Amino acid sequence: MSQVFSDLFTLHGQVAVVTGAASGIGKATARLLAAAGARVVVADKDLEGAQRVADDLGNDSFAIAFDLTEDASIRTMFLYISEVCGRLDILINNAGIYPRYALQDVTQAQWHDMQTVNVWGCFMVLREAALLMRAGGNGGRIVNLSSIGGARTAVHDQVVYNASKAALDSITQSAALEFAGDRILVNSILPGAVAPLDPKVKTAGHAAPTGPLLTPGRILLGRAAHANEIAAPILMLVSAAGAYITGQTLIVDGGFSIS
């Protein structure tokens, strides 16, 4: 192999956008991509949280506010990135929501709101990023944060969420096909259970989730993932190590899906 080992995961000179990077998987991923040398755009609805993350990253990384429910804010964000950074190499399409609704009670408004954020909003982000990458002519990498729920039944009361992630995985395949000629590779990561990076505020009346994913023994590795254990395979997909992988849905669930 002509490539030396240390070159496989380096991102020096590259610009990466991580959406939803003020917390959780996005925050862990922003930190890892910056450690690999990328200039990271920390994009989130929560600008203060994004700023706190960006402050520690180095490489001229910066925070930016955007909202998946506002098409104009998505377009403005990529225009700004194009002007300030002059290029875009990597998109981690991570921001998303996961409220649970009982199947028998779910309303059209709840259905619509979830698909607007997790499907249309993420599609808009992917499309704007891919068009910017295409214009740059340097290829690119896109990773969509899906969920094991898009492929396997995992948690009760997630019919709306699961449908949104199955749609996102379908978008991954279509986009991989459409952009392969531009050397833009598109993949999904499907985490199983992930422990919160920071303590979550529990809302009143919040019931703990139940279902196969929460059943003792079903996760073969016996625990939820740390967010860093999702970020690491994301780095593989966006670095030279992932140069021949596109259109795939990579399950990272500690063995749940085969138990």
Ligand SMILES: NC(=O)c1ccc[n+]([C@@H]2O[C@H](COP(=O)([O-])OP(=O)(O)OC[C@H]3O[C@@H](n4cnc5c(N)ncnc54)[C@H](O)[C@@H]3O)[C@@H](O)[C@H]2O)c1
């Ligand atoms: N945590 C898990 O167990 C798990 C499992 C499987 C898949 N996932 C997926 O991974 C991704 C990240 O999950 P997480 O647990 O780290 O989430 P999180 O709730 O910790 O963080 C999500 C971030 O997205 C931002 N966000 C939410 N709505 C937004 C909007 N409309 N516009 C812009 N930003 C918005 C939030 O401000 C937040 O910083 C999600 O797509 C989620 O569906 C998570």
